[in-house]
Amino acid sequence: MTARAEVLAGGSGSGAPARPVRVLVLDHTGELGGAELALVRACAALGPQVQVRVLLFAEGPLRSRLEALGVPVEVLPLDPAVARLDRHSAAPVSLSRVVRLLGMVPFMVRLTRRVRALRPDVVHTTSLKADLLGVVPAWSARRPLVWHVHDRISADYLPGSMVRLVRFASRLPAQVVTNSRATAATLPVPSTVIYPGYAPEQALAAGERRDPAATGSPVVAMIGRISPTKGQLELVRAAPTILARYPQARVRIVGAAMFGGEDYAAQVRAEAESLGVSEQITWVDFTDDTAAELDRVSVFVHASPVPEPFGQVIVEAMIRGVPVVATRGGGVTEIVEDDDGEDDDGAGVGSGTPARGLLVPPGDPAALAAAVLDVLDDAARSAERAEAAHRWATARFPVAGTARDLTGVWLSAAGRGR
Ligand code: GLC
Numbered sequence: 001m002t003a004r005a006e007v008l009a010g011g012s013g014s015g016a017p018a019r020p021v022r023v024l025v026l027d028h029t030g031e032l033g034g035a036e037l038a039l040v041r042a043c044a045a046l047g048p049q050v051q052v053r054v055l056l057f058a059e060g061p062l063r064s065r066l067e068a069l070g071v072p073v074e075v076l077p078l079d080p081a082v083a084r085l086d087r088h089s090a091a092p093v094s095l096s097r098v099v100r101l102l103g104m105v106p107f108m109v110r111l112t113r114r115v116r117a118l119r120p121d122v123v124h125t126t127s128l129k130a131d132l133l134g135v136v137p138a139w140s141a142r143r144p145l146v147w148h149v150h151d152r153i154s155a156d157y158l159p160g161s162m163v164r165l166v167r168f169a170s171r172l173p174a175q176v177v178t179n180s181r182a183t184a185a186t187l188p189v190p191s192t193v194i195y196p197g198y199a200p201e202q203a204l205a206a207g208e209r210r211d212p213a214a215t216g217s218p219v220v221a222m223i224g225r226i227s228p229t230k231g232q233l234e235l236v237r238a239a240p241t242i243l244a245r246y247p248q249a250r251v252r253i254v255g256a257a258m259f260g261g262e263d264y265a266a267q268v269r270a271e272a273e274s275l276g277v278s279e280q281i282t283w284v285d286f287t288d289d290t291a292a293e294l295d296r297v298s299v300f301v302h303a304s305p306v307p308e309p310f311g312q313v314i315v316e317a318m319i320r321g322v323p324v325v326a327t328r329g330g331g332v333t334e335i336v337e338d339d340d341g342e343d344d345d346g347a348g349v350g351s352g353t354p355a356r357g358l359l360v361p362p363g364d365p366a367a368l369a370a371a372v373l374d375v376l377d378d379a380a381r382s383a384e385r386a387e388a389a390h391r392w393a394t395a396r397f398p399v400a401g402t403a404r405d406l407t408g409v410w411l412s413a414a415g416r417g418r
Helices: 002-008 034-045 061-067 095-103 105-118 128-140 160-169 232-245 262-274 290-295 312-319 331-336 365-377 379-396 399-413
Strands: 021-027 050-056 073-075 122-125 145-149 175-178 219-223 250-254 281-284 299-302 324-327 358-360
Touching (some): 021 034, 021 399, 095 105, 122 399, 219 232, 219 312, 232 250, 232 262, 232 365, 299 312, 312 324, 312 379, 324 331, 365 379
Parallel strands (some): 050 073, 324 358
């Protein structure tokens, strides 16, 4: 962006080290998954000490989002058959896998050449495939490698073979960044926890929210990639109970199936049909404008049946003042329940009921429905919780902090200290 461009043109002034640390970010996808949205926001918040360049292994909307920020992007295509490999069904060692790996050799050669030619100070990988594929190029170019891990490296979340491989290879990068303490706990090496941040324009000012339930029928919504790890199926299964008490309510499922989630999306729709609730469900494709979606929501649901690595969309709901019901586990607990942030103003957690939202056991549609009904039945209490959540999340997760901490990691990886 402008500030950065000025500095790159040599405007750092007053004898300070003039050259920004050059970071080459590798990501296997051009789609806008959670890690990619987090990357875009972090890039927008970086200061003059850093110059980021991004190399993607596939075209996609991520490219123009980054380019709009002034970040140079190039695409080195990886065979889509490899790039689309569904991480939930990746077979263990098999002949087809070996053939696929061999098919990647030319790509690896090109990637290595490109990384060497670009001579970054740091190679930063931000998806599991990029983490693994970045090892050889960074080593060959003698550049420190930083992994940014957005997935829990655990057998309840990834295929066992992937877990073993990533855990083994996690000893190779110079530094590892994780998106939550929950993710950090799944790795055998120490990591720096850096929470994804929200951009200032995503937040509503305190008290600015208008309650959508007051103007019509309540909207119970989930926003996120359609995936078995996100739990749209659980919300659909909770829907009959919610609709029995609030027949005028709508359930809104916002998001696209990506990274191989198409079969699951079909299963979710079929379940809605068979439970007789499909008429009351609105399906919305991926949207860029999460804030606008959130402003029409009465209860925001996060239903991951397996522990979520972080769950940044919960933060997005909180900073728009929307009441949250989420499944307990993983990074979600660090958002909804944990009380160790210095910035908390004593919202009072720990007395049994989390002060910032309702947590339910994963994979339990009945508990999910009960919590949603709790929010709808007691609007005053849930508004109080949402206000506490708004205060907490706006203070705890601003993207400026994410950018500052990432910069610190890159400077130290590049041997520049801070
Ligand atoms: C991934 C994780 C999600 C996290 C996001 C940003 O999408 O699944 O939990 O919020 O990355 O770190």
